[in-house]
Amino acid sequence: MKPFTKLTAVAAPLDMANVDTDKIIPARYLRKPRHPGYEPYLFHDLRFDAEGRERPEFVLNQPAYRKAAILVAGANFGCGSSREGAVYALLDYGIQSVIAPSFGDIHYANELQNGMLPVILPEEICRTLREQLRTTPGAQIIVDLESQTVTAPDGCTHRFEIDPTYRERLLKGLDDVALVLQYLPQIEAFEKRHHGEMPWLS
Amino acid sequence: MNAPHTMFEKIWERHVVATRGENEALLYIDRNLVHEGSFLAFGALAKEGRKVRKPRQTFAVADHYVPTLGRERGLAGVADPEVRGMIELLERNTRTHGIAHFGIDDPRQGIVHVVGPELGLTQPGITLACGDSHTSTHGALGAFAFGIGASQLKQILATQCLWQKKPRTLRVTVDGALAAGVTAKDVILAIIARIGTAGATGYVIEYAGSAIRALTMEGRLTICNMSIEAGARAGMVAPDDTTFQYLEGRDYAPRGAEWDQALAFWRSLPTEADARFDQEVTLDGARLEPQVTWGTSPEEAAPVGARVPDPTAISDADKRAHALQAIAYMDLKPGTPLVDVRIDRAFIGTCTNGRIEDLRAAAGVLKGRKAVIPAWVSPGSTAVKRQAEAEGLDRIFREAGFEWRASGCSSCAAMNGDAVPAGMRCASTSNRNFEGRQGKGARTHLMSPAMVAAAAVTGRITDVRTLLR
Numbered sequence A: 001m002k003p004f005t006k007l008t009a010v011a012a013p014l015d016m017a018n019v020d021t022d023k024i025i026p027a028r029y030l031r032k033p034r035h036p037g038y039e040p041y042l043f044h045d046l047r048f049d050a051e052g053r054e055r056p057e058f059v060l061n062q063p064a065y066r067k068a069a070i071l072v073a074g075a076n077f078g079c080g081s082s083r084e085g086a087v088y089a090l091l092d093y094g095i096q097s098v099i100a101p102s103f104g105d106i107h108y109a110n111e112l113q114n115g116m117l118p119v120i121l122p123e124e125i126c127r128t129l130r131e132q133l134r135t136t137p138g139a140q141i142i143v144d145l146e147s148q149t150v151t152a153p154d155g156c157t158h159r160f161e162i163d164p165t166y167r168e169r170l171l172k173g174l175d176d177v178a179l180v181l182q183y184l185p186q187i188e189a190f191e192k193r194h195h196g197e198m199p200w201l202s
Numbered sequence B: 001m002n003a004p005h006t007m008f009e010k011i012w013e014r015h016v017v018a019t020r021g022e023n024e025a026l027l028y029i030d031r032n033l034v035h036e037g038s039f040l041a042f043g044a045l046a047k048e049g050r051k052v053r054k055p056r057q058t059f060a061v062a063d064h065y066v067p068t069l070g071r072e073r074g075l076a077g078v079a080d081p082e083v084r085g086m087i088e089l090l091e092r093n094t095r096t097h098g099i100a101h102f103g104i105d106d107p108r109q110g111i112v113h114v115v116g117p118e119l120g121l122t123q124p125g126i127t128l129a130c131g132d133s134h135t136s137t138h139g140a141l142g143a144f145a146f147g148i149g150a151s152q153l154k155q156i157l158a159t160q161c162l163w164q165k166k167p168r169t170l171r172v173t174v175d176g177a178l179a180a181g182v183t184a185k186d187v188i189l190a191i192i193a194r195i196g197t198a199g200a201t202g203y204v205i206e207y208a209g210s211a212i213r214a215l216t217m218e219g220r221l222t223i224c225n226m227s228i229e230a231g232a233r234a235g236m237v238a239p240d241d242t243t244f245q246y247l248e249g250r251d252y253a254p255r256g257a258e259w260d261q262a263l264a265f266w267r268s269l270p271t272e273a274d275a276r277f278d279q280e281v282t283l284d285g286a287r288l289e290p291q292v293t294w295g296t297s298p299e300e301a302a303p304v305g306a307r308v309p310d311p312t313a314i315s316d317a318d319k320r321a322h323a324l325q326a327i328a329y330m331d332l333k334p335g336t337p338l339v340d341v342r343i344d345r346a347f348i349g350t351c352t353n354g355r356i357e358d359l360r361a362a363a364g365v366l367k368g369r370k371a372v373i374p375a376w377v378s379p380g381s382t383a384v385k386r387q388a389e390a391e392g393l394d395r396i397f398r399e400a401g402f403e404w405r406a407s408g409c410s411s412c413a414a415m416n417g418d419a420v421p422a423g424m425r426c427a428s429t430s431n432r433n434f435e436g437r438q439g440k441g442a443r444t445h446l447m448s449p450a451m452v453a454a455a456a457v458t459g460r461i462t463d464v465r466t467l468l469r
């Protein structure tokens, strides 16, 4: 996994709450293999009309925001289906960090698993960020994981909280499977006892 | 220092292998379920050259993409080559790793969340994971069961463990007797309408109270299924005699002396009196009416006697914006009585409401009546289908003009092509009414199986109580 330390990039405002993962990637694309990339599927039905033409009103179709690597969204981003394809679509498009007042639980974990940084900031601050991004299209935001801060287009910095273990994993780009396998002796001891007590579960 | 424990805490503590930081545990996963959509996790595993560490604790079934027509021909009946490829890939992956697989023509095939309890794979006191958000369903038996993404699934396949942050606990107590025509689906829709789709984010819900205790296993499964629609990591109901009777004799349930041993353990699980929950919500079950959704989020639900709300009257800005967009997408007018809303399609099935009791409830309404719109049933599992056929329910559905299809996720997310056409309005027993969920441009109204049957025979949203004899 690629480490995440500090990101300075164009940010796009997504003025929607409860952006479910069906919206991020419609179910019909989930059967696609990963290697050719999930970029075309990101927000597919918001980005494109029935004929496959871009919808000019969608934020990522506007020239200033096309190269966005940060999204600032409303509450409960990524709720609904557990599909990790939602993260693949974001990543393959180039989005590396999403800032929102809250996230769907599974999606939050999926972002972390893939080296993306989900940033939780209060509703008010997210709204202000989106306003600034709308009035200065193409403005950049700095997301700094080391100092746990987001620097807004107006220069204000906002501190965010993240679990220290998640932070360390992202900063070092650590792979969770390897981290778990370090505990193999404990796992085996656990299994011996657990399955001794409940042999029908082994 | 032995504070009274909640059921969740007991299960959590029993499965902690190690801890890290303040709140994170390496959790042992007793059972893991996979489906044909899990190919990405198997792919990543292969890429890293890793093996499945405990293949006997993983079980596989094809459900999301399987066609619901032409199934008597097995794999040869799968017309879409991409889908056939996925089903074959699951078969190959499970064979490579030595994982039990209930293939497309296996009598045990069905939707993963119907099959788990049905085979007795789901048991009280266990941890269970699956790469699907509705894994919360299995908590109905008193398990801690939760959905994960592909990377976490890979982690479980490789290690049988998962790093998890300990969720907080929320108890939802529903007391009182449900009125005739009011079902588990109505209870959970009312709960979500009350606490919102993010109302339980970061929490595990325990459903308690006399209305929950009185529910059958099927009803409890319906309630726990939609916990994720309130944002919860999991939903749970304490195991009791209803649970034990349901489990006894099922394929993977313990037997003989092991059954007695299991039973003693299961009886020790329920939350102790005075145990503290981080949050409590209560609902009066006796006052509930049948519910329907009018919007594009499961929280946008109302009693069937209500009207389409006026979004401008909603004070919360985000909710107002969502409702405005939802009403436009759903092509509704504020103030219209819900019972005046026309319906074009009816769909009964899914991991929410595709169990035998659901089919019985719908057939009860349909008997001697005719659907006036295209309608179909896809039983939650092949076993449910056979059971329904043995009871003659298939005949009632067919005579009412319903198509009687094979088991799978079908129109719930339309991944298999069973899509609702754009602009059409579908009365559905599924769990999500998101834009495009049942197909591009499809409009979904969530409701109970009996309510869907009522909508099918009238062609509009209907209070099923007016049809009950």
Ligand code: SF4
Pocket: B063, B064, B111, B112, B113, B132, B134, B350, B351, B352, B408, B409, B412, B413, B430, B431
């Ligand atoms: S029936 Fe629907 S919600 Fe259930 S597993 Fe299938 S697609 Fe998911």
